[in-house]
Amino acid sequence: MTGAETARWLGQRLALGLLVVLGAVTAAFVAFRFMPGNPVRVLLGAATPTQAQLNQLSAQLGYDKPAVVQFGDYLWQLLHGNLGYSYQEQQPVAELIGSQLAATVELAACALVLALGGAVLLAVATAGRWPFARAVSSFLELVAISAPSFWVGVLLLEVFSFRLRLLPAIGSSGPNALVLPAVTLALSVVGVFAQVLRAGMEQALGEPFVLSSRARGTGQTAIRLRHALPHALVPLITLTGWTLGQLLSGAVIIETVFSRQGLGRVLDTAIVGRDLPVIEGVTVVSAVAFALASIGVDWLSRTVDPRLRLVAV
Amino acid sequence: MSASVPLAPLSLSDRAGAGIRAVSPAVAVAMLFLLLIAVAALWPGVFTNTSPNAVNPLVALRGPSAQHPFGTDELGRDIFSRVVYGTRTSLGVGLGATVIGVVCGSAAGIIAATAGRAVDGLLMRLCDIMLAFPGLLLALVVVAALGPGSLNAAIAIGVALVPGFARLVRAQALMIRGSDYVKAAVTFGRRPVVIYLQHVLPNAIAPLLVLATIGVGSSIVAAASLSFLGLGPQPPSPDWGSMLAAGQDYLSVSWELAVFPGLAVTATVVAVNVVGGRLRRAFEGGRGVGWF
Numbered sequence: 001m002t003g004a005e006t007a008r009w010l011g012q013r014l015a016l017g018l019l020v021v022l023g024a025v026t027a028a029f030v031a032f033r034f035m036p037g038n039p040v041r042v043l044l045g046a047a048t049p050t051q052a053q054l055n056q057l058s059a060q061l062g063y064d065k066p067a068v069v070q071f072g073d074y075l076w077q078l079l080h081g082n083l084g085y086s087y088q089e090q091q092p093v094a095e096l097i098g099s100q101l102a103a104t105v106e107l108a109a110c111a112l113v114l115a116l117g118g119a120v121l122l123a124v125a126t127a128g129r130w131p132f133a134r135a136v137s138s139f140l141e142l143v144a145i146s147a148p149s150f151w152v153g154v155l156l157l158e159v160f161s162f163r164l165r166l167l168p169a170i171g172s173s174g175p176n177a178l179v180l181p182a183v184t185l186a187l188s189v190v191g192v193f194a195q196v197l198r199a200g201m202e203q204a205l206g207e208p209f210v211l212s213s214r215a216r217g218t219g220q221t222a223i224r225l226r227h228a229l230p231h232a233l234v235p236l237i238t239l240t241g242w243t244l245g246q247l248l249s250g251a252v253i254i255e256t257v258f259s260r261q262g263l264g265r266v267l268d269t270a271i272v273g274r275d276l277p278v279i280e281g282v283t284v285v286s287a288v289a290f291a292l293a294s295i296g297v298d299w300l301s302r303t304v305d306p307r308l309r310l311v312a313v
Numbered sequence: 314m315s316a317s318v319p320l321a322p323l324s325l326s327d328r329a330g331a332g333i334r335a336v337s338p339a340v341a342v343a344m345l346f347l348l349l350i351a352v353a354a355l356w357p358g359v360f361t362n363t364s365p366n367a368v369n370p371l372v373a374l375r376g377p378s379a380q381h382p383f384g385t386d387e388l389g390r391d392i393f394s395r396v397v398y399g400t401r402t403s404l405g406v407g408l409g410a411t412v413i414g415v416v417c418g419s420a421a422g423i424i425a426a427t428a429g430r431a432v433d434g435l436l437m438r439l440c441d442i443m444l445a446f447p448g449l450l451l452a453l454v455v456v457a458a459l460g461p462g463s464l465n466a467a468i469a470i471g472v473a474l475v476p477g478f479a480r481l482v483r484a485q486a487l488m489i490r491g492s493d494y495v496k497a498a499v500t501f502g503r504r505p506v507v508i509y510l511q512h513v514l515p516n517a518i519a520p521l522l523v524l525a526t527i528g529v530g531s532s533i534v535a536a537a538s539l540s541f542l543g544l545g546p547q548p549p550s551p552d553w554g555s556m557l558a559a560g561q562d563y564l565s566v567s568w569e570l571a572v573f574p575g576l577a578v579t580a581t582v583v584a585v586n587v588v589g590g591r592l593r594r595a596f597e598g599g600r601g602v603g604w605f
Contacts, residue, residue, distance in 0.1 A: 142587070143579065146530065146585075148538055148579070150538060150575075155572070157561075249448070249449035271457040279457055
């Protein structure tokens with residue numbers, strides 16, 4: 001692939017990504033302008049404000065201007081990296097997201113490592129051998145795929161925190177508090193990882209290079225690790241977008257179950273409290289993250305599998 | 314094959330080449346379970362005489378007994394009865410969401426395939442934007458805009474399903490449009506509307522059905538997740554997700570409240586996925602990823 005071709009491809013993808021982000025921002029803005037209930041009233045909560053107070057707050061928040069002007073203002077501020085000001089937390093949205101991002105990334109990263117490790121172990125152990133173990137493993141994978149993560153979290157809490165009293169039930173301090181949430185989040189993706197890996201490995205195990213390696217006396221596990229596993233890892237790259245989505249939406253649930261800090265909890269609180277700037281902020285940040293991730297994944301796939309370069313964007 | 318020939322039990326070696334008629338024990342059990350779930354959703358009175366909302370503080374948070382097979386909750390309500398009566402809401406939101414996704418998605422897909430390049434491009438970019446968000450996150454944002462409740466939860470989850478179905482139907486429609494039987498129909502002078510209703514739609518149904526079945530499973534989980542977060546059906550209506558959310562506060566004294574509603578969700582979704590996987594293999598042919 002020549003440099004010019006790559007640059008052209010990257011330019012097209014970036015333009016498309018920008019379009020997606022802009023679309024998400026517009027959709028979020030429109031959705032919240034049309035939603036039932038006056039946000040100014042929600043903001044004031046139980047208090048019964050006078051009309052004058054309502055008008056003053058509307059003016060202060062810019063709700064008295066025409067929608068087009070509001071949207072223009074919002075985009076202009078966005079271009080300057082200003083995501084607005086949270087009604088509930090009384091601090092800039094960018095600061096709020098920035099302060100909570102680390103906790104969620106930490107949780108997601110630990111879960112990803114656990115899930116990848118577990119899936120490789122399961123796939124190497126059960127691909128193409130021991131029918132009984134393979135059946136048990138695929139049944140457990142199916143249950144892990146089907147079980148809602150909040151139930152898994154609640155069960156783990158019940159067993160390890162309330163019965164055995166081994167691990168803390170709530171909070172986000174210290175590595176001990178990270179164990180149960182990370183395991184719960186890992187369980188929500190490990191089933192799919194293991195199934196995809198096993199399918200890829202079983203396909204690779206039927207290839208001639210495996211037979212020739214066997215003929216030279218390589219052991220079963222060595223073949224799986226050295227020859228079949230690298231082949232099976234390629235489909236996992238294409239699952240990156242799905243994984244990222246699963247981890248992020250899992251974080252919303254799991255941070256609530258375990259009363260952890262993080263982006264998911266910020267979003268949940270904002271939705272319940274109708275904190276528009278925060279919801280819009282999280283939407284924008286995740287749209288950017290997904291656009292970048294999808295470009296990265298496609299670029300990686302093209303590098304790993306040159307045949308994909310023949311297909312247009 | 315004559316109708317009187319009984320289905321032989323399948324050995325594992327048969328399974329790879331088995332046709333659509335073959336039903337493995339796992340699929341049979343899953344279908345039977347789904348039948349029970351359907352009865353519980355339609356006529357919950359068949360399974361229990363106890364009212365799901367009968368409060369009796371004297372027996373609050375008791376373990377399983379002859380009278381209360383799953384125990385009682387914090388208000389002394391029968392958990393078994395609430396799980397049974399919760400089937401209708403939980404299943405209803407999941408099914409309703411899938412119907413919304415299939416209908417709107419198919420319509421968008423057909424329009425994209427037929428209405429020319431500009432409309433196609435617009436609709437597909439719209440799908441790209443929606444697919445850029447994980448389904449649950451999209452549903453959360455839609456619920457945030459609409460407000461909590463059963464119907465709004467179904468709409469929110471359904472909206473998140475639309476782009477997937479739209480892409481599938483569009484791809485199917487484009488593929489079928491290029492087939493010989495459609496060319497033949499065009500040659501015979503059939504009107505496009507007739508061709509779409511008579512040829513394209515019936516042939517696009519099979520993969521749509523497979524995706525819809527799997528969609529039902531994920532929608533049930535999404536519905537339970539929304540109501541766990543307090544954004545789905547509102548109390549006191551019994552519902553699996555909100556029962557679990559309530560049960561979480563009493564984990565240290567009672568495990569029944571946390572275990573049974575979650576078990577109901579998981580068993581239902583496992584059964585749906587088993588049947589969905591079987592359907593997919595029947596249509597796509599070949600051996601699936603696992604045995605189930």
